[in-house]
Amino acid sequence: MNPHSNAPGGSGPEDLRAEALLKGDMEALRQCSLERLPRFENFAGQLSEASRLKSQEGYFMRSIRSILAHPGRAAALTAAGVALILTIVPVTYQRTVGYEARLRVAGPVVPGSLGQIASQWKGLLGAETVEARTETRSGATTTTFVARVPALPRAMRNAAMAFARGLAARGLTAGAELDPRVEHVLGSVYAMAADRIQEFRQEFRIDVRGKTEAQIEQEIRSRLQAVGATNPEVKVSKTGDQTRITIHTDKAPTNRRALEHVTVGDVPESKVARVEIHSDHKMTDAETKAEVERQLKAKGVDAEVQVINGRINIDVKHKK
Amino acid sequence: MEDRNWLQLQELLEPIHVRAAALARRLCRSSADGDDLLQEALLRAWQKLSSLRDPGSFRPWFYAVLISVHRNRARASFWRRFVPLQRNGSEPEHDPAGEDGLLWEERRMRAHRLSNALSRLPAVQREAVVLADLEGYPIDVIAGLQQVSASAVKSRLSRGRERLRRHYQRLGLAPRGEPFPLLPEGEPS
Numbered sequence: 231m232n233p234h235s236n237a238p239g240g241s242g243p244e245d246l247r248a249e250a251l252l253k254g255d256m257e258a259l260r261q262c263s264l265e266r267l268p269r270f271e272n273f274a275g276q277l278s279e280a281s282r283l284k285s286q287e288g289y290f291m292r293s294i295r296s297i298l299a300h301p302g303r304a305a306a307l308t309a310a311g312v313a314l315i316l317t318i319v320p321v322t323y324q325r326t327v328g329y330e331a332r333l334r335v336a337g338p339v340v341p342g343s344l345g346q347i348a349s350q351w352k353g354l355l356g357a358e359t360v361e362a363r364t365e366t367r368s369g370a371t372t373t374t375f376v377a378r379v380p381a382l383p384r385a386m387r388n389a390a391m392a393f394a395r396g397l398a399a400r401g402l403t404a405g406a407e408l409d410p411r412v413e414h415v416l417g418s419v420y421a422m423a424a425d426r427i428q429e430f431r432q433e434f435r436i437d438v439r440g441k442t443e444a445q446i447e448q449e450i451r452s453r454l455q456a457v458g459a460t461n462p463e464v465k466v467s468k469t470g471d472q473t474r475i476t477i478h479t480d481k482a483p484t485n486r487r488a489l490e491h492v493t494v495g496d497v498p499e500s501k502v503a504r505v506e507i508h509s510d511h512k513m514t515d516a517e518t519k520a521e522v523e524r525q526l527k528a529k530g531v532d533a534e535v536q537v538i539n540g541r542i543n544i545d546v547k548h549k550k
Numbered sequence: 551m552e553d554r555n556w557l558q559l560q561e562l563l564e565p566i567h568v569r570a571a572a573l574a575r576r577l578c579r580s581s582a583d584g585d586d587l588l589q590e591a592l593l594r595a596w597q598k599l600s601s602l603r604d605p606g607s608f609r610p611w612f613y614a615v616l617i618s619v620h621r622n623r624a625r626a627s628f629w630r631r632f633v634p635l636q637r638n639g640s641e642p643e644h645d646p647a648g649e650d651g652l653l654w655e656e657r658r659m660r661a662h663r664l665s666n667a668l669s670r671l672p673a674v675q676r677e678a679v680v681l682a683d684l685e686g687y688p689i690d691v692i693a694g695l696q697q698v699s700a701s702a703v704k705s706r707l708s709r710g711r712e713r714l715r716r717h718y719q720r721l722g723l724a725p726r727g728e729p730f731p732l733l734p735e736g737e738p739s
Contacts, residue, residue: 248718255667256684258660263575268585270567278556301625 316419323422324412329382331355331390333375336403344373347397351375353437354389355382382408385452443467450477474545518542555599559592562608569685570612576680577620579669587623591616614695617677624673667717675710682707 297304333351344362352360357377364373379386390406397404415425436453438446443466454462454477465476513521519537522544526533534545563570574591575584595615602611668676674696681692682703689707693700 245715245719248715248721251721252664252714252718255660255664258657259576259664260572260684262658262661263572263581263584264568266581267568267571270564300622 318418320416321419321422322414322416323425325415325425326410327413328378328380328411330409330411331357331377331379331382332407332409333377333390333394333397334405334407335373335375335397336370338371339373339402348375350393351377351390354393355379355386356437378411382410383453385455450475476544477542555596558605559596559599562605563592563612566609566612570616573613573680573685574616574620576668576684577616577676579665587616587620590623591619594619610691610694614697617695620677621673663721667714670717671710671713675706675713678703678706679710679714683711 331351333347335347339347348360348362351357355377357379359377361376362373363376364371366372387408390408394404394406415421417425436446436449441449446466447464450464450466451462454464462477465474467474515537519535519542522535522537522542523533526535526544535542570591571585571588574588575581578584578587591612595612598615602608668679671679677696678692681687681695682689687695689700689703692707693703696703696706698706
């Protein structure tokens with residue numbers, strides 16, 4: 231076959247010279263490749279020896295040969311192996327499961343004020359229960375109020391410390407200790423990474439009982455600012471059984487948290503729904519609405535959602 | 551079983567040994583590489599000989615094995631960079647003297663130049679060009695050996711030839727005398 235019979239290139243002097251050169255080189259290669267070919271007898275003998283060695287080749291060497299012959303397949307297998315290790319092989323790590331906030335009040339506490347402090351401490355932290363312990367050592371009495379909460383944002387920590395200082399102003403010697411509650415977990419590396427990410431999440435609950443709409447708004451606003459939301463606009467209005475909460479925050483938080491989590495709740499007895507909005511994703515109003523509705527529906531909350539220019543309106547419908 | 555395979559392979563190989571060895575060398579950059587390729591292909595053929603149903607079709611079957619091994623070696627070429635290869639193309643066992651020696655040296659130089667140019671092509675294009683232009687096989691046979699359609703072979707062939715031509719144009723070389731005569735069209739070497 232003539233290698234140049236269907237040449238798409240031009241036919242100028244340069245092309246003709248190149249083609250002539252190529253033809254000559256092809257013939258040269260034909261002839262050179264026939265020079266000093268090994269004799270078949272010698273070749274067969276060498277191959278016989280090679281085949282004997284090959285048959286003795288172990289699994290490891292065969293695997294190495296296979297990897298060298300198929301590097302793409304080897305890379306895929308390696309990736310699959312790493313993924314398998316990350317998801318199956320267990321490692322021991324610590325996981326923060328919540329926080330314990332202890333308020334120590336030294337000296338005897340008037341029985342009436344004991345309940346008052348416990349209630350304030352509970353409301354401040356949004357805890358479901360507060361445990362009060364009284365210890366007497368060497369004649370000194372210490373009352374400890376222990377509240378366990380799932381999350382403890384910075385604003386809540388500051389508020390707790392301020393509360394303890396406020397008790398001192400009322401003549402009580404008090405101090406607050408806020409410690410994470412950790413547990414040792416045996417899990418995969420993937421689970422460990424997921425838990426680490428989870429620790430960046432912020433959530434808060436608000437007890438609205440006995441609070442005015444303005445107080446609820448202020449509390450939500452301060453909590454949002456504590457988790458990094460900028461210029462939050464909050465509006466709460468109660469009409470009969472319905473509570474209308476309107477929240478608008480800038481999408482980009484000022485701090486470095488990857489996710490912004492806002493917990494919106496009503497009275498503690500009612501269902502609490504957490505709506506998560508990924509502030510690092512630019513979503514259209516329709517996408518945001520669909521996402522909020524999806525999350526609320528998944529939590530079993532019947533609500534009407536409106537999103538206009540990034541402003542989210544949620545009408546929570548209560549069933550008696 | 552394996553010994554019997556080996557004896558059968560030797561019998562089948564003997565008539566085509568020279569052409570197979572030449573093809574292997576033409577596919578590779580150096581003769582040593584070509585001999586290695588042939589050896590590896592023979593070992594593969596020995597292991598897979600039981601899949602050969604008709605001994606009469608041994609040649610295309612073995613060439614297909616050779617092409618397959620060549621493709622695998624091309625894939626592993628990254629690793630082979632770290633393995634020093636002896637290039638016997640530059641180490642002749644004898645140097646003919648006189649006018650014959652000059653012609654012989656020029657032929658070796660030109661063969662080496664084409665081998666270098668072919669080594670720049672992707673493996674599939676290199677195979678197509680060698681099988682068509684150096685071995686003289688028709689498109690449908692090459693399609694069978696490469697296990698692709700005839701149109702795919704034509705495409706590979708066209709691209710390979712074009713790249714070769716451009717490479718030669720870039721070299722800026724032109725033969726002063728007459729080009730080497732080619733074998734008659736369609737006649738395998």
